[in-house]
Amino acid sequence: MLFKKIKFNGFILALLIAIPIAYIFPNGSRWLHLNTVTDIGIGLIFFFYGLKLSKDTFRSGVRNYKLHLLIxxxxxVLFPLLVLPFRPMMNGETADLLWVGMFFLAVLPSTVSSSVVMVSIAKGNIPAAIFNASLSGLIGVVLTPLWLGLVVEDAQGVSVVTVITKLLLQIVIPLTLGIMLHHKIGHFAVKKSTLIGYFDKTxxxxxxxxxxxxxxxxxxxxGMRLEVLLLLFAAILALFLLVMFVVNTVSKKLGFxxxxxxxxxxxxxxxxxxxGSVMAKIMFGHSINASIYILPVMIYHISQLLIVAFIAEKFNKRATASN
Structure with missing residues (x-):
């Protein structure tokens, strides 16, 4: 029942199926002109995202500054600082590429929809979740490429001017336009949230x-061995659990x-x-390494949904029992 609530099974299945299809039909992207299709799609994703951002959401959430700062x-900060020290230990081209993928994962913003759904299931502070998840996406537009620019020396030959131009055209301008039009047609985006969600996932x-x-x-x-992928999965899982432990500990210390x-x-x-998908396409251009950079994000996405779903249900049962 819980997995039906968060509605992610079909999406994960589609992601996993996309990989063998790419293996069987590696020229499909060129035949279908997917570069143009996804460029337009990215702009629409952030336009709709802006349409759904309400000023009331931010007004109601600004007071709890300790919670916002921690998140x-x-x-x-915490995520990238946990990954950064492992850079010197990466020996070999494959290891270095996977580390870049891990660091790319570490500097991404928080997800919006699943965070809010999980907080709702666990009987958490829903207005604060909406506020922080939305704000995280806005902050990430600036901080994610900034972190990558400072640490990752080569974004596959993509110049800074090119990256900034793409960020403006595909993220900043559509997002800003959506926010400006929220009071006029924002209700349409909210009403069609399910349909827009399918579009985003596609x-x-x-x-x-x-x-x-x-x-x-x-x-x-x-040339990538199975044990390397298993090690990557273990590292991602360890990162996720360590961050949850730190956040939970600090939350208790702050008396939340x-x-x-x-x-x-x-x-x-x-x-x-x-x-992650959008930034990878913008930051790494048409790099043959782009899939390696996205791979940790995919693994993390699946892992976080499964683990957090379990934890959310535990909190839900505890809250129900105490009432």
């Missing part, structure tokens, strides 16, 4: 498929209520696959 420090699946097409054409995965602790725990440990 965003976890998302944009674009993400197409980006993943297109990225893997490039990699399979370049035979990028031919159970509702605020739930919100900090879920919003401060989540990472957005939507922003």
């Amino acid at each position: 965003h420090l976890s998302t944009f 674009i993400i699946v197409l980006i993943v498929y297109s990225s893997f097409c490039l990699s399979f054409n370049a035979h990028l995965f031919s 209520s159970t509702e605020d602790r739930v919100t900090a725990l879920f919003c401060g440990s989540k990472k957005s696959l939507v922003h």
Whole structure:
């Protein structure tokens, strides 16, 4: 029942199916002109995202500054600082590429929809969850490429001017336009949230498929051993659990209520696959390595949903029992 509530099974299945399809039809991305399709799709994703952002959401959430600080420090500072020290230990091209993927994951903003749904299931502070998840996406537009620019020396030959131009055209301008039009047609975006959600997920699946097409054409995965992928999964899982432990500990030290602790725990440990797919396409251009950079984000996305769903249900049962 819980998995039906969060409605992610079909999306995960589509992501997983996209990989073997890319292997079988590696030229499909070029035939279908997916580069143009996904460029337009990215702009629409952020336009609709802006349409759904309400000023009331931000007004109602600004007061609880300790909670907000903890969530965003976890998302944009704790995560990258946990991954950064491992850079010197990465020996070999594959290890270095996977580390870049891990760091890329670490600097992404928090996800919006699943964070709010999980907080709701766990009986947390829903207004604070909406506020922080929305704000995280806005902050990520600036901080994610800034972190990458400072640490990752080569974004596959994409110039700074090109990246800034793409950010403006595909994210900042559509997002700003959506926010400006919220009071006029924002109700349409809210009413059609389910349909827009399907559209967002379709674009993400197409980006993943297109990225893997490039990699399979370049035979990028031919030399990657299974134990390397298992080690990557273990590292991602360890990162997720460590962040949850730190956020939970700090929340208790700060004397947060159970509702605020739930919100900090879920919003401060989540990472957005939507922003990850979009940023990878913008930051790394048409790199054959793009799928490797997206791979940790996909693994993290699936892991966080499964683990947080279990934890949310535990909080829900505890809250129900205490009433």
